[in-house]
Amino acid sequence: MTTEPGEPSGDRGQEKLTLVQLLPNMLTVVAICAGLTAIRSGLQGSYEVAVQLILLAAVLDGMDGRLARALKSESGMGAELDSLADFLNFGVAPGMLLYTWALEDSRSVGWLAVLTFAICSVVRLARFNVQRKSEDKSHDNAYFTGVPSPAGAMLVMLPMFLSFGLGTGPVLPDVILAIWMVIIGLLMISRIPTWSFKTTRIPRKNAKFFLVAVAVALAAAVTYAWITLVAFCVAYVASVIIMLPRRRRAMSDD
Template sequence: MTTDPETPSEPRPEAKAPQGHPREPGTEKLTIIQLLPNMLTVVAICAGLTAIKLGLQGSYTFAVQLILLAAVLDGMDGRLARALKSESGMGAELDSLADFLNFGVAPGLLLYTWALEDSRGFGWLAVLVFAVCAVVRLARFNVQRKSEDKSHDNAYFTGVPSPAGALLVMLPMFLSFALGSGPFLPDFVLALWMVAMGLLMISRIPTWSFKTTRIPRKNAKFFLVAVAFALAAAVSYAWITLVLFCIGYIGTVIVMLPRKPRIGTGD
């Protein structure tokens, strides 16, 4: 028997669902290896909180080292998550919260307890400005990450990334540790430095992204030798190496000032 094409046919019965209850979102099981990126982020948060505690106790050298450890972990967790294909919305939000604590709150508090605690209020104002700039930058990054516009050039950042901003704001501490002396700059200068680094993070200045740097194969051996030399210098002369690194990074920011590429805000 033929069917009139204009007459809707009887609806087909829906396929039966498989036996058992359907798996609800978020109930899938993850291996310990897949959770490793989030574990690194949690360790970084613990390092940042401990750095604040040590700063309040006056152990500034160890506190700065913990923030440096948090920066290393911050550079590892995202790449590890992509390598293990375990990226998640929760991990991204956790990483942003860790960045705000480790690079927006802890460095400013360390600088404040180290040199600005006796200032006439402007020291604490500088801490607040730096922290607000850090959280604004991270919020801008989250908005861009969730947007559909992926046309920006990932070879550049908009403004200074928050980990780099944290290292730059602690440059006076690096100099002091390298020279074996206490704070040697006036409080007002240190406060201005902190505010300037905060404004750099939310600026529109294009800054170089090392994540997309490509090394020609013929120059790879020289690059590896340079990395080995830098690591040896960091082990033997840690504070001087950090000072030179910060100065070199400021140099790259100055060089990039005339350029106007389409840039991203990633950290």
């Protein structure tokens, strides 16, 4: 008896998984639903709700992989599902939101920017998957190559955060918004090393200060959500600029 391509064979196909082991994939599916609903909300003009759904998808994206590793339930299917979710939530949804929010009247220019951002996102994810599956373990996990997709989505929505925080409409002309979207897309596929927070180590003596800073940041995010998001985006860009020469020096010393 033969099996179809991609179909699990033997005992592997009969293996039973607990609901807890399926929880990471369930979170990924919820994130996909959040991204799709964000697009729907944007089409209906509920832009703040749409952005909040993308932020929710970003939080879930940060949880599912860690949860899978903690539960020892990592799988090839889960990894591919996560990549597809990232493309939808961080490559398609943000561009669609900006288009319906401010770029729809610019027609071709705005749509070309959306297409450019989406293509850059899928190229970046494809490159990341190749690096992850590569047998070359010399890649420095302390840095990403280019801006990660979730960070790219947050940066591309920065004009929306600023507008919501100020209580105004779009604060930049359509052409500038389109150029901004293209620039972020190109940064995603660039070779610029960007800091990976996953490998950050906090000295034990400074842990209490870090926890206080996290509490203050969360309080600010609850009280002044949009302005805090603007500050986070600016801080992220500043961290990339500050860390860039250090990373280049480290590469030259190797």
